[in-house]
Amino acid sequence: METTLAKSIRVTNEKAAYDAACKRLLSEKMILAWIMKECVQEYAGMDVREIVKYIEGAPQTAEIPVAPDEAAIQRVSGRSTEDISLNEGTVTCF
Numbered sequence: 001m002e003t004t005l006a007k008s009i010r011v012t013n014e015k016a017a018y019d020a021a022c023k024r025l026l027s028e029k030m031i032l033a034w035i036m037k038e039c040v041q042e043y044a045g046m047d048v049r050e051i052v053k054y055i056e057g058a059p060q061t062a063e064i065p066v067a068p069d070e071a072a073i074q075r076v077s078g079r080s081t082e083d084i085s086l087n088e089g090t091v092t093c094f
Contacts, residue, residue, distance in 0.1 A: 023061040 033051035
């Protein structure tokens with residue numbers, strides 16, 4: 001029988017893995033182009049390969065806060081020490 005703590009840890013890990021997978025998927029320019037085509041009126045009639053050309057730079061996932069209160073928080077920035085794989089879980093390097 002799984003304890004409440006064990007269940008909380010498992011669910012948290014599952015949610016983190018799901019979040020990482022979604023971020024990785026949505027950072028693909030082709031996927032983003034399809035979303036733009038279907039959701040942004042200005043791109044509705046365009047081919048997705050053309051829309052990809054308008055997506056500049058690399059997507060910034062988990063870098064800019066959505067909630068305004070988080071903007072004032074100073075965070076340490078640097079090289080990521082996590083390698084997140086969809087099939088192997090999270091590996092942290094020190």
